Amino acid sequence: MIVVTGATGNIGRPLVAALAQAGEEVVAVSRSAQPAGLPGGVRVAQADLGNFASIAPVLEGADAFFILLAGELNGPGEAATNLLDIAKRAGVKRVVLVSSQLSGTRSDTPSHNRLREFEAAVRASGLEYTILRPGGFASNAYAWSESVRTNRTVFSPFADVALPVIDPADIADVAAVVLREDDHAGQTYVLTGPEAIGPRRQAEMIAEVLGEDVTFVELSREDAHAAMSQFMPEDVVSGTLDVLGSPLPVEQQVSPDVHTVLGRPARPFSDWVARNLPAFK
Numbered sequence: 282m283i284v285v286t287g288a289t290g291n292i293g294r295p296l297v298a299a300l301a302q303a304g305e306e307v308v309a310v311s312r313s314a315q316p317a318g319l320p321g322g323v324r325v326a327q328a329d330l331g332n333f334a335s336i337a338p339v340l341e342g343a344d345a346f347f348i349l350l351a352g353e354l355n356g357p358g359e360a361a362t363n364l365l366d367i368a369k370r371a372g373v374k375r376v377v378l379v380s381s382q383l384s385g386t387r388s389d390t391p392s393h394n395r396l397r398e399f400e401a402a403v404r405a406s407g408l409e410y411t412i413l414r415p416g417g418f419a420s421n422a423y424a425w426s427e428s429v430r431t432n433r434t435v436f437s438p439f440a441d442v443a444l445p446v447i448d449p450a451d452i453a454d455v456a457a458v459v460l461r462e463d464d465h466a467g468q469t470y471v472l473t474g475p476e477a478i479g480p481r482r483q484a485e486m487i488a489e490v491l492g493e494d495v496t497f498v499e500l501s502r503e504d505a506h507a508a509m510s511q512f513m514p515e516d517v518v519s520g521t522l523d524v525l526g527s528p529l530p531v532e533q534q535v536s537p538d539v540h541t542v543l544g545r546p547a548r549p550f551s552d553w554v555a556r557n558l559p560a561f562k
C-alpha cells in the first residue's frame with residue numbers, strides 16, 4: 282500500500298492515477314472527505330499533514346509514503362522527525378519526499394528552511410528514501426490563466442531569463458517509479474524540463490497552442506513583488522524573485538535525472554499547455 286499526501290494537487294493527481302493504473306493499492310490523503318476527480322477505486326483518507334497525528338492511522342500497514350508539503354505546510358510546524366517516527370512505527374519501509382532544487386543550490390534561503398528540515402529528517406530516519414528536488418513548475422503558469430482568458434495578455438517580470446521549468450506530470454512519473462522500484466534508495470534527483478525558456482517564450486508557446494495572439498507585458502521586480510505579496514509570505518516572494526531574476530548557472534541547466542529514471546526526455550512546456558488549455562481559453 283502506498284500513501285500519497287498532496288494527492289489532489291499538481292503532482293499528486295497524476296501520481297495517484299499512475300499508481301492506480303500500475304495496479305498499486307493507493308491511499309490518497311486529502312483534507313476533504315470527498316475530493317473530486319480522483320480515479321475510481323482509489324481510497325481517500327481524510328487527514329492533514331499540518332497535524333501529524335491525523336496521518337498516523339492512515340499509515341498503518343503502508344509500505345511506502347509520499348510526502349508533499351503544499352502551501353503553508355512549507356512554513357514552521359511540528360518537528361519533521363516526529364512524522365518520520367510515526368511512519369516507522371506504522372511499518373512504512375520507503376519514503377519519497379518532494380523538496381526543491383533550491384534546497385541544494387541556495388542552502389540559506391529562509392523560504393526553504395522547512396524543506397531542508399524534512400530532507401534532513403528523511404535522511405536520518407533509517408528508512409529507505411528518495412528525495413526529489415524539482416526546479417520551477419510549468420503549472421506556475423496558471424498564474425497567467427485569467428489574464429490570458431480575459432485579455433490575451435501575460436504579465437511577468439524577467440521576460441528573457443530562462444529556466445528549465447518542469448511539468449508536474451513528469452515529477453509524478455518519476456515519483457511513481459521511485460515509490461515502486463528498488464533501485465533508487467538514498468538518491469536525490471534534480472528534476473527539470475528539457476530546455477531553459479523565459480516567460481516571454483512561455484507566453485509565445487501559450488499563443489501557439491491557443492492559435493491566437495498573446496501580448497507579453499514585462500513587469501518591474503517591484504510591481505511583481507507587490508502582486509505576489511498579496512498571496513505569498515514575504516520570504517517566499519523575495520526568494521522566488523531572486524531565482525526568477527538572477528538564477529545561478531546550475532539552476533538554468535537541464536538535469537539528466539528525469540531521463541535517467543524514466544528512460545525518456547522530460548515533456549516540453551507546450552505539452553503542459555496543451556493538456557491544460559481550458560484554463561487559458
Ligand SMILES: NC(=O)c1ccc[n+]([C@@H]2O[C@H](COP(=O)([O-])OP(=O)(O)OC[C@H]3O[C@@H](n4cnc5c(N)ncnc54)[C@H](OP(=O)(O)O)[C@@H]3O)[C@@H](O)[C@H]2O)c1
Nearest residue numbers: 287289290291292311312350351352353381415416417418
Ligand atoms: N511551484 C514550484 O515552482 C515548485 C518548485 C519546487 C518545489 N515545489 C514544491 O512542490 C510542492 C507543491 O507541489 P504541488 O504543486 O503538487 O502542490 P499543490 O498542487 O499546491 O497542493 C497539493 C495539495 O496539498 C494539499 N494541502 C494540504 N495542506 C495544504 C495546505 N495547508 N495548503 C495548501 N494545500 C494543502 C491540497 O489538497 P487538499 O485540499 O485535498 O487537502 C492540495 O491540493 C511544495 O512543497 C513546493 O515547495 C514547488
